[in-house]
Amino acid sequence: MPLSYKARRRWSLVILLVGLPLYIVVAVNVVALFDRPPLWLEFVIYVALGFIWALPFRAVFRGIGKADPDRRRP
Numbered sequence: 001m002p003l004s005y006k007a008r009r010r011w012s013l014v015i016l017l018v019g020l021p022l023y024i025v026v027a028v029n030v031v032a033l034f035d036r037p038p039l040w041l042e043f044v045i046y047v048a049l050g051f052i053w054a055l056p057f058r059a060v061f062r063g064i065g066k067a068d069p070d071r072r073r074p
Contacts (some may be wrong), residue, residue: 003059003060004070005071006068008059008060008061008062008064009064011060012057012060012061015060020053027046027049031045031046
C-alpha cells in the first residue's frame with residue numbers, strides 16, 4: 001500500500017530532522033577511521049555520500065513540495 005501524501009510529508013520531516021543528522025555523524029566518523037585523504041578526494045567522498053543517503057528515500061520525497069493531490073478543492 002503506497003503512503004498517502006500526508007504520511008509522506010511526515011516521514012520526510014522525520015528523515016530530514018532525525019535521519020540526516022545521524023547519517024552525517026556516522027559518515028564523518030567512518031571517514032575519520034581512515035588516514036585523511038587528499039582534500040579533493042575527501043570532497044568527492046562527502047559528495048557521493050550526500051547523494052547516496054537520499055536514494056532509498058526517493059519515493060518518500062517525491063512530490064512533497066507540491067500541493068496535496070489527495071485534497072479535494074471546494
